[in-house]
Amino acid sequence: MTSSLRFRAAILSIALFLAFIGIWHIATRGTGNIASMSPEYAKLMGLTATQGKSAMPGPLDVGLKLWEHLQRPFYDNGPNDKGLGIQLGYSMARVGLGYFLAVIVAIPLGFLIGMSPLINRALDPFIQILKPISPLAWMPLALYTIKDSGLSAIFVIFICSVWPMLLNTAFGVAAVRKEWINVARTLEVGTLRRAFTVILPAAAPTILTGMRISIGIAWLVIVAAEMLVGGTGIGYFVWNEWNNLSITNVIIAILLIGVVGMLLDQILARFTHMVTFPE
Amino acid sequence: MTGKFISIEGIAKRYPGAGGGEIAVFEDLWLSMARGEFGCVIGHSGCGKTTVLNILAGLDAPSEGTVIVDGQAIEGTSLDRAVIFQSHALLPWRTVLGNVAYAVTSKWRGWDRAKVRAHAQTFIDLVGLTGAEHKRPSELSGGMKQRVGIARALSITPKIMLMDEPFSALDALTRGTLQDEVRRICLETGQTAFMITHDVDEAIYLADKIFLMTNGPGAVLAEIVENPLPKDRGRIDLHRHPYYYAVRNHIVDFLVSRSKSFASDTPGHDPRDVPVVRIGKPELTIASVSDLSHDESKQTSWSGLSRPSTSS
Numbered sequence: 001m002t003s004s005l006r007f008r009a010a011i012l013s014i015a016l017f018l019a020f021i022g023i024w025h026i027a028t029r030g031t032g033n034i035a036s037m038s039p040e041y042a043k044l045m046g047l048t049a050t051q052g053k054s055a056m057p058g059p060l061d062v063g064l065k066l067w068e069h070l071q072r073p074f075y076d077n078g079p080n081d082k083g084l085g086i087q088l089g090y091s092m093a094r095v096g097l098g099y100f101l102a103v104i105v106a107i108p109l110g111f112l113i114g115m116s117p118l119i120n121r122a123l124d125p126f127i128q129i130l131k132p133i134s135p136l137a138w139m140p141l142a143l144y145t146i147k148d149s150g151l152s153a154i155f156v157i158f159i160c161s162v163w164p165m166l167l168n169t170a171f172g173v174a175a176v177r178k179e180w181i182n183v184a185r186t187l188e189v190g191t192l193r194r195a196f197t198v199i200l201p202a203a204a205p206t207i208l209t210g211m212r213i214s215i216g217i218a219w220l221v222i223v224a225a226e227m228l229v230g231g232t233g234i235g236y237f238v239w240n241e242w243n244n245l246s247i248t249n250v251i252i253a254i255l256l257i258g259v260v261g262m263l264l265d266q267i268l269a270r271f272t273h274m275v276t277f278p279e
Numbered sequence: 280m281t282g283k284f285i286s287i288e289g290i291a292k293r294y295p296g297a298g299g300g301e302i303a304v305f306e307d308l309w310l311s312m313a314r315g316e317f318g319c320v321i322g323h324s325g326c327g328k329t330t331v332l333n334i335l336a337g338l339d340a341p342s343e344g345t346v347i348v349d350g351q352a353i354e355g356t357s358l359d360r361a362v363i364f365q366s367h368a369l370l371p372w373r374t375v376l377g378n379v380a381y382a383v384t385s386k387w388r389g390w391d392r393a394k395v396r397a398h399a400q401t402f403i404d405l406v407g408l409t410g411a412e413h414k415r416p417s418e419l420s421g422g423m424k425q426r427v428g429i430a431r432a433l434s435i436t437p438k439i440m441l442m443d444e445p446f447s448a449l450d451a452l453t454r455g456t457l458q459d460e461v462r463r464i465c466l467e468t469g470q471t472a473f474m475i476t477h478d479v480d481e482a483i484y485l486a487d488k489i490f491l492m493t494n495g496p497g498a499v500l501a502e503i504v505e506n507p508l509p510k511d512r513g514r515i516d517l518h519r520h521p522y523y524y525a526v527r528n529h530i531v532d533f534l535v536s537r538s539k540s541f542a543s544d545t546p547g548h549d550p551r552d553v554p555v556v557r558i559g560k561p562e563l564t565i566a567s568v569s570d571l572s573h574d575e576s577k578q579t580s581w582s583g584l585s586r587p588s589t590s591s
Contacts, residue, residue, distance in 0.1 A: 179368035187385035277372040278417040
């Protein structure tokens with residue numbers, strides 16, 4: 001029974017979550033090892049030394065801080081103190097722009113590669129060499145040529161999301177069933193109409209799978225890119241809070257990165273489902 | 280003869296061989312059909328039947344020779360020649376109506392939606408799929424899918440229907456009903472049809488002319504068997520017709536033994552002038568069948584049970 005399976009899985013998920021929170025709470029409860037020192041020195045050392053409090057925040061600290069952030073996600077108190085909503089917004093805008101540019105380039109080019117064996121062979125060595133390059137390796141070159149850190153981050157997103165889409169589009173287009181192409185040919189359907197009415201719908205599930213892989217990679221890369229570029233974004237926030245030694249905020253940021261990544265993936269999964277056809 | 284509506288003139292198909300040379304699937308193939316005729320090609324796998332059909336459809340080009348349809352040499356595919364594919368080849372993301380409408384809009388670009396829809400619906404009704412218009416191919420049985428394939432092919436009102444083993448993937452019952460449908464539609468519309476099959480009974484039921492091809496590589500058209508059965512034959516009592524077994528045995532004999540050794544047995548075979556076999560009354564007349572008078576002319580050419588006479 002599926003409903004009962006789903007119910008049992010939910011119970012198990014909640015149990016695992018509670019166990020994790022419980023272990024976390026116990027592990028960070030405090031060591032109780034209090035050193036005796038002069039009051040002035042104790043002020044410098046902080047709670048860890050004076051009250052035996054763990055340096056690692058517990059789930060309660062994180063929960064309280066998260067609640068605080070969620071109350072006012074869009075505040076802006078200057079360059080180094082912005083709400084999490086604003087930071088995530090910057091990151092998503094960069095990912096969105098870079099990804100959108102990649103879609104514009106990768107899908108038509110993938111179509112061309114998939115439809116023309118000549119272009120496929122000619123571009124293959126370039127793709128094979130460019131594909132395995134870590135997107136962050138492009139960063140210095142991007143900074144030097146573009147001379148704008150924000151645009152460089154967008155370029156890095158573009159370059160990392162272009163490959164899965166390009167290869168999947170090319171593969172999907174090349175793998176369209178011969179018989180469907182033959183149907184279009186016997187009906188004297190022109191090249192452009194054939195591309196839109198036969199090849200695109202037939203390759204759409206493969207293309208969307210490539211787009212789903214790309215959005216995942218783009219979201220992975222944006223954090224690292226923003227750590228380098230600085231200024232705004234969730235990646236910058238993580239690094240800034242590390243410099244502030246606010247582990248609580250770092251944990252919250254990690255959590256939110258995961259949630260947003262999941263949402264982006266789910267949106268693409270929904271689109272993939274929409275274009276998938278049963279055979 | 281009512282002239283040559285389809286004329287295949289000396290076509291060959293060669294592929295580069297392993298040792299640098301060329302392997303000919305078939306060479307110097309000549310074949311013609313009149314308007315309104317139903318032709319079936321029978322031969323073993325690898326004799327190039329499908330290649331012949333693809334060349335006729337324009338999906339494949341011959342290495343040599345030309346194909347003339349209705350007085351014009353064919354160049355590529357055409358909406359005049361509709362293909363019913365073995366694997367139905369429906370577009371799975373379109374509904375039944377969508378698949379047929381796609382063909383209709385391909386032929387008549389300027390038609391508005393309502394007109395396309397009405398036209399497609401006519402052919403969906405014709406193949407007995409009324410009520411299933413909005414189903415997707417994945418929701419249909421194999422037989423229903425092939426009906427959509429037939430409706431799609433017919434909807435563009437082609438001059439010729441080309442069928443590549445259209446019923447081979449179906450179960451016997453469904454195959455039977457679809458054969459009936461195809462025969463009914465072809466008779467009603469006077470459609471010229473060219474079909475490839477492995478099924479001897481199917482050929483005898485549907486075809487006016489049965490083309491026998493020898494084994495490949497280097498296949499040739501060995502004989503053209505004219506179907507002696509009357510036009511109003513029924514699938515159910517086909518095997519009761521006095522000529523049925525004579526025709527069937529002739530074709531089966533050919534497939535079992537003569538198709539292999541035809542080239543060596545018949546050194547003087549002229550591919551441009553393929554013998555036409557007319558099968559007459561068998562010597563062992565079936566007692567229950569009394570009326571054979573309407574086929575008097577065909578009885579004369581029959582000389583024995585083992586081999587029919589051939590004449591060109």
